[in-house]
Amino acid sequence: MKKLNDAFNVLYNGDNIVKLTELRYIPRWSVIVIDISIVLISIFFSHFFLEKLHVRINFPQYILEQKIFLIGINMLFMFVFKTYAGIIRHSTFFDFFKIILSSGSTLVTLLIINFLIEIWLGKSLFLYPYLFLYFFISVTVMFLFRMFTKQFFNVLIDFKGSASKVRVAVIGVGDASVSLARAILHNPNYPYRLQGFLTRRSDSHKALLLGHKIYNIDKFCENKPFMNQFDAVLIIKEIMSKQELEEWMTCALDNGLKVLKAPTLSKMRDSDLVGGIRQLQIEDLLNRRPIKIENEEVRKRHAEKNVLITGGAGSIGSEIVRQVAQFNPSLIVVLDQAESPLYELELELLEKFPKQKFKFVLADISNSYRLEKIFEVYQFSMVYHAAAYKHVPLIEENPHEAIFVNVLGTKNVAVLSKKYKVNRFVMVSTDKAVNPTNVMGASKRTAELFVQSLQNSEGNITKFITTRFGNVLGSNGSVIPHFKKQIEKGGPVTITHPDIIRYFMTIPEACELVLQAGTMGGGGEIYVFDMGEPVKILDLARRMIRLSGYTPDVDIKIKFIGLRPGEKLYEELLSNNATTIPTHHEKIMISKDPCMVFEEMDLLSNKIIKSAVRRDKVQVVTLLKAIVPEFISNNSQFEVLDKKTDSLEQKEWLTGEPDAG
Structure with missing residues (x-):
């Protein structure tokens, strides 16, 4: 009873603003409810499209039972493949793959049941186009829901701390640089915001990489408006020669930008990578090759x-x-x-x-x-x-x-x-x-x-x-x-x-x-x-x-x-x-x-x-x-004493004569 009273006090007397940025994850039961809602929406639109095309469905008198049966099969595979278990704001391709497995297994199961009923009764329980249409709509909406939620949280967190975040330009457009940039984008809680890429290449200035512009070093170093968009440049020391390191450092420091370095390539593992970003030290400028010991x-x-x-x-x-x-x-x-x-x-x-x-x-x-x-x-x-x-x-x-x-x-x-x-x-x-x-x-x-x-x-x-x-x-x-x-x-x-x-x-x-x-x-x-x-x-x-x-x-x-x-x-x-x-x-x-x-x-x-x-x-x-x-x-x-070379005293000491004292 006390907890209930506390909840009402917070609701009516406290801060009623929903602090979405402090919400770590959406509860699993909420994800299940949303996914079932998506299944219902997919069923509705599948029927809607078939009606607009004037397609007659089989067994119209059992339409409610068909929908309940379809929902039951889909829910069964949702629990089998645990599509609800992933944290939505950190969804990856693996989560999308689980949705494909769940919906695909539902489709295959219904096709088999459909085929058996067709042999038994002479016509299928569901129209085949209806099943494929349902599969496509449900997979697409579930995937878009997860991607939208993930991007929404990222934008919200990024916006919340944008004023205090360091705007960084990642140097290079190779695999290592892209991995580094992607790690920054996927870790919005860290104090860095990806603002663009810098490269020596002259054929990339019109392209976008991960949705951000690519700047050429020569134009970048000469153009003050470009400089005002950044607070720091971020380098991967391992992929640079000593000359390149000096050049980038000079360009950045001459224009009032900080020089940050990422951890070594062997330590590039998402959050560990972003957490390991440090300011460039004088030791890094020696650019010595690592020693291999036996x-x-x-x-x-x-x-x-x-x-x-x-x-x-x-x-x-x-x-x-x-x-x-x-x-x-x-x-x-x-x-x-x-x-x-x-x-x-x-x-x-x-x-x-x-x-x-x-x-x-x-x-x-x-x-x-x-x-x-x-x-x-x-x-x-x-x-x-x-x-x-x-x-x-x-x-x-x-x-x-x-x-x-x-x-x-x-x-x-x-x-x-x-x-x-x-x-x-x-x-x-x-x-x-x-x-x-x-x-x-x-x-x-x-x-x-x-x-x-x-x-x-x-x-x-x-x-x-x-x-x-x-x-x-x-x-x-x-x-x-x-x-x-x-x-x-x-x-x-x-x-x-x-x-x-x-x-x-x-x-x-x-x-x-x-x-x-x-x-x-x-x-x-x-x-x-x-x-x-x-x-x-x-x-x-x-x-x-x-x-x-x-x-x-x-x-x-x-x-x-x-x-x-x-x-x-x-x-x-x-x-x-x-x-x-x-x-x-x-x-x-x-x-x-x-x-x-x-x-x-x-x-x-x-x-x-x-x-x-x-x-x-x-x-x-x-x-x-x-x-x-x-x-x-x-x-x-x-x-x-250097003027007393070959002195008698030195000769005595060298030849073992007695000490002067």
């Missing part, structure tokens, strides 16, 4: 194995953890000295990989006693060494810290890997180790030399592998997050030099190649990755500003602040006297860099570690230059 070989190296990842809470280390976790190792030990990032990663991984066994270890790799206990307990099969200090200006001011982490830390992890017979040790290095101009790069090159020297040391069975690549997009301290913060604050965007260039790679891409390289070779190799074309940082900054909806040097200023200590204009992946050997993977090569014997490298590393303990900056850097002869300081306080 998952089966990588899986064999990790499945049911214990794996250690140092620097596991960092940008590269954490991604290695995520990728390794997909290969079902027995245990992943994540080691890092950064407390908060390690804890945050623990929460993420336990949620994402609930069945994977993890151990999160807070430790400093320069502490060999702490590390040895970990190696002793877990008996690792694979070690990924990603822990390192990498911030160039900070390390230039604190060179001894680079020695503690990048040299001593690497030495500890590598020596323990040899001692505990780890199958493979994979070190993550950097292109800044090539012809270094700063302490950070020289310390990483020293670490490379030590790891290489261990390969042929006495009693070693571990395969020591080094991977070397350039900057990764979005990593901690990298240029892109830095630029984003500056743009959000209104600028200026600071660049060290107008001509500075860098190689870039995405974090997942870099880590996939690290895992792949870890399965290759016999040990002692330095693997370098194909980083693609170098990117001018000034161009990168301008693109990011434009993608954010601003005009470079107008809305957001660009300011040049000069090279930082130890920074160079051009990064290299190979040293001057190195050559490369191709591998079976197109994006991985082996760099044939000079190497040292273990005894010599062990002696030099001990000397430089002792110098770091004494906090003697000059001595540390001088020793680095002795170990890495190609290390020439740039824009640094240590440039003066």
Whole structure:
């Protein structure tokens, strides 16, 4: 009784407007009633047409019984094929097919009954033209009812939110572009409205596609009235070359339009597709081809194995953890000295990989006693060494810290890997180790030399592998997050030099190649990755500003602040006297860099570690230059040391004479 009173209160005192846009579906009983009404209408019109043609029907005295019989047969097949079960506003060809099956089965059944009665009584119960006419009318009206209802709801919802929807032009008229446009049309709840298509073709401007105009790019970019009809262009990055992507982006941004991208073609599934539309990011403009890794070989190296990842809470280390976790190792030990990032990663991984066994270890790799206990307990099969200090200006001011982490830390992890017979040790290095101009790069090159020297040391069975690549997009301290913060604050965007260039790679891409390289070779190799074309940082900054909806040097200023200590204009992946050997993977090569014997490298590393303990900056850097002869300081306080080549002090250190201290 209370519910009835509430219903009357709403009816007479509440909002009496029928909110059709909030109606999710028409109830099934309503669809059945409507379909039966359509059957009655079809019967009426069938009789009406026959009467107008002056056709006499059989058994006129049983006309009511004939109609009831016909309705009963049709209703039977409606329930058999469940023509009422589909949601009308989302009707598809499958729903139309069910109507055909239902009405067709009704027609066939009546034809058979008609034929049998004709044999028995000498004339048919129904006129054959009447049955076919009824079939045609009922199928047509049922189909039109569903299509009209579907279109009515779409128009109603589109009209309701049209003011707030983003008017998009889909780029291209191929199958992928049409699928994308159709998904937008079929998902009216999403904040996009299809307004037209853009193409390079000149023969399509008079045609309509899905009821919308097709515009040519040249006329589109030059015609402001066209531009006013759109808010954004929508691209499918996979079907475009780098040149086409640049051209479309420039055209759109020059005319104040947003640039949106659809998910990859493999993810094109109606609502998921529309929901996956995002604004174009600077990472997309690199237009790198996807990497293909040999998952089966990588899986064999990790499945049911214990794996250690140092620097596991960092940008590269954490991604290695995520990728390794997909290969079902027995245990992943994540080691890092950064407390908060390690804890945050623990929460993420336990949620994402609930069945994977993890151990999160807070430790400093320069502490060999702490590390040895970990190696002793877990008996690792694979070690990924990603822990390192990498911030160039900070390390230039604190060179001894680079020695503690990048040299001593690497030495500890590598020596323990040899001692505990780890199958493979994979070190993550950097292109800044090539012809270094700063302490950070020289310390990483020293670490490379030590790891290489261990390969042929006495009693070693571990395969020591080094991977070397350039900057990764979005990593901690990298240029892109830095630029984003500056743009959000209104600028200026600071660049060290107008001509500075860098190689870039995405974090997942870099880590996939690290895992792949870890399965290759016999040990002692330095693997370098194909980083693609170098990117001018000034161009990168301008693109990011434009993608954010601003005009470079107008809305957001660009300011040049000069090279930082130890920074160079051009990064290299190979040293001057190195050559490369191709591998079976197109994006991985082996760099044939000079190497040292273990005894010599062990002696030099001990000397430089002792110098770091004494906090003697000059001595540390001088020793680095002795170990890495190609290390020439740039824009640094240590440039003066490069003038002391072949000095007695350096010769003493290289030949093993006593320390100066």
